[in-house]
Amino acid sequence: MSDVTPENRSFDDVEFGEELPTIKANISMANIVRFTKAAGMPADRFTDHEAAKKAGLPGAIVPGIMSQGLLVAMINNWAPNARFTKVDTIFRAAVIVDSDVTCKAVITDMDEEARTIELDLTMSNEKGETRVMGTAIVGL
Numbered sequence: 001m002s003d004v005t006p007e008n009r010s011f012d013d014v015e016f017g018e019e020l021p022t023i024k025a026n027i028s029m030a031n032i033v034r035f036t037k038a039a040g041m042p043a044d045r046f047t048d049h050e051a052a053k054k055a056g057l058p059g060a061i062v063p064g065i066m067s068q069g070l071l072v073a074m075i076n077n078w079a080p081n082a083r084f085t086k087v088d089t090i091f092r093a094a095v096i097v098d099s100d101v102t103c104k105a106v107i108t109d110m111d112e113e114a115r116t117i118e119l120d121l122t123m124s125n126e127k128g129e130t131r132v133m134g135t136a137i138v139g140l
Contacts, residue, residue, distance in 0.1 A: 009079040011115040011140045020078045020105040020119070025070045027062050032097050035066050049097070060097040067095050067132045071121045074103045075136060082138040085116060089134035100126035105136070115139055 029047070036046050044051035045061055052060045068089045075082055095101060102124050109118035116139045123132035 007080055009081060009140055011110070011112075011117070014107055014110070014117060014140065016107055016110055018107045020074060020107075023070075023074045023077065023103045025101045025103055025123070027066075027070075027095065027097055027099065027101055029060070029097050032060065032062060032066070036063065039063070039065070046097070057094060058096055062095040062097055064089070064091055064132075067091070067123055068134075071103050071105070071123060071132070071134065072136070074105060074121075075119065075138060078105075079138070079140060082140060085137040085139060087134065087136045089121070089132055091132055093129065093131045095123065095125070095131045101131070108135075 033047050036042060041063055045055055045057060046052075046063055047060060049059045052058075068087060071089065072084065072087055075084075104122045104124070105119040107117050108120045111117075116137050119136045119138070121132075121134045121136060122130050124130050
């Protein structure tokens with residue numbers, strides 16, 4: 001497997017139970033502001049800690065679609081040639097802007113006929129609390 005690069009990763013190069021390289025996601029306020037502007041989501045709950053607290057949140061929160069996008073980006077970094085069939089996420093708790101989050105994935109199923117893999121996904125904060133979890137099915 002020494003000649004395997006992310007660009008040519010294939011189904012035959014991966015194993016059940018394999019963990020993808022983890023990433024530390026950049027959810028700084030500056031990054032959230034850029035994302036919400038680009039996505040047309042100008043809500044204070046994403047970009048203002050004090051306004052979010054007044055609304056009953058623990059602080060400004062990361063938009064759900066951004067959390068999902070960060071998990072997808074982790075897979076894409078590992079295998080840019082991956083073809084996404086399905087991504088499903090469950091938001092267990094808010095991801096707070098400016099917190100320290102880690103994205104992880106592990107291969108939990110392999111379909112040899114379809115040449116797809118299923119991955120369990122997690123996004124955890126600095127306390128080790130899982131904030132977002134889900135699955136993805138990708139073809140390699």
